[in-house]
Amino acid sequence: MKPKTQTSLPGYTLTCRMAHEAAALERLCQVVRIRGFRITRMNLQSTDGQLDIALTLEGSRPIGMLQSQLEKLHSVAGVVLDEGASQTRSA
């Protein structure tokens, strides 16, 4: 099956810090998927038991909804929306 290509969707950049525990990344990616976003780029760094993850996303739903859902995850310490990058991509 061919992957869907939806080039007109708004894009966003989120950075997320979370505890580096079992299935941490899967948990994060699952929330992104189920809340209607697609990861187009991911950069990950592990330091002192923490994961710092930069996500470039696209999706038609409000990004604030995803941000609040990610912030609910117990293992997530913080989520920051890069407003500049997001505006540039969605402009």
Next chain:
Amino acid sequence: MNGAQHILDAFHRHNIGTVFGYPGGCIMPLYDALVDDVGVDHVLCRHEQACALAADGYARASGKLGVCIATSGPGATNLITGVANAHRDSIPMLVITGQVASGMIGTDAFQETDVLGMTLGIVKHSYLVDDAEALPQIMEEAMALATSGRPGPVWIDIPKDILLTEVKALAPSQSSTPEPGTPDIAEALAMLREARRPLLYSGGGVSLANAEDRFRAFANASAMPGVATLKGIGNAGKHNPNDLGMLGMHGSRAANRAVEECDLLFIVGARLDDRATGKLDGFAPNARTIHIDTDAAEISKLRAADVALRGNLNGILAAFTRELERQPLTIDDWWSQCQTWRTTGGFQAADNEEPLAPITGPVFIRQLSRITADNTVIACDVGQHQMWVAQHYHFDHPRHHLTSGGLGTMGYGLPAAIGAQFSDPGTTVINVAGDGSFMMNAQELATIRRYRLPVKIIILDNQCLGMVRQQQELFYQNRESQIDLDDNPDFMAMARAFDIPSLHIERTDQIRRGIETILAYAGPMLLHVSISREENVWPIVKPGASNHEMMDEPKRTTAQKEHVA
């Protein structure tokens, strides 16, 4: 102490006296520790799904943490529906599963499944324990997480070797998650005072926050007309004159009309579920919204709130109550209008109560409501009977109404009733089931017999999957597909096989005697109620339609009524 004994120690420290489980290979160390334990009563259900649903019923009825235990592989996968059910309805639950030994994980070992991976979407949080010394801390954290903020299930998957390892770490002091404070209500209060047609819209969040008393004080002080979601039924109490009943797909015409006409929705602990709102674009089209919830992610999730108040419901409602007691709202015209709608558009039993008439669901449930005591717990399954209970049974408290709201889990009612009965052995607990739902966890009759639970079981038997049949009739050109259950077993014989006496009724004049008989019996008893196959739940909003497009029961001719009979 080894890992297994640490788990029991944590139960003792948190006064967890009842757990629901089923043993198996990888969880055996915990079951071995139970042999010597004093203080934790283990309830052996006959299927792991029922363990989770019983823990759910225990938690809903009591407000305490529900605990379920199973082994790895199929034990864990069988739990999943029950845990998903708790997740969707924000029920505090601790799930403990055994896992294959640490060194065997990832080798496709016997009864190995990636439980952590497959359950990520149905838990508030989960752990795979990889260090025995971390277990005491994880237990503490898990119980705090499950019960704090917006509650939910927390799953701990524990390899067998961890359960057997001697743990040196001491149990940590009991932790708690900081609760959000009380936000400033000034803006919301001003908006509420400006409104001419404000409507109180409450959901399951009220009881989850143990805010029933504060909610009622607020509802009385505001005198706002109110509507409730399926899980909010009972928030206002049984005799509140402002209560317009349930809104939504099977809501009352009065409730849906009030939502349509209101100019302010005051939302308390509700998440604007699609079964409540119908087509979102058409929901409360003239209203501004004040949304109060403990979960920030629910506020403005589906509809932007004009004022969002995130925090502890008790504190917020108390703050509003103080202000409204000082200066009440002036909404007399709106209140009168809603009272008119309440009189003409409330739930009414559609059929007559002629003595020889066949029994209908609404007529039966209304009599059940009249006969039972206010503190009776009703555990429903899922389907038409569930909606008849929601419409026609008058609940005095939301914890008396156990219903699978978010997930809609057929087979929920019987194990939930078992859990509720364990939470309060002296309370009357009734499972109202449909014939389809009953068969999904009928094995739990064995649990009822084993523990001599006085659970009452009522099966409203229409010999079909009634809700599916109804939607096929209304929305699929009456093309019935796989809904016939006319080969149901003899339910009374089934009950007899578990030493449970039973009674059959089929006419309206038998309802009272039937209900009174099962209530008077000291032990468990089953009441088999034959109802018409063709009865529908009214009103109904077509899935995806707006609530104002709700359909009422068509007027039937005498000939049609005779056909139904």
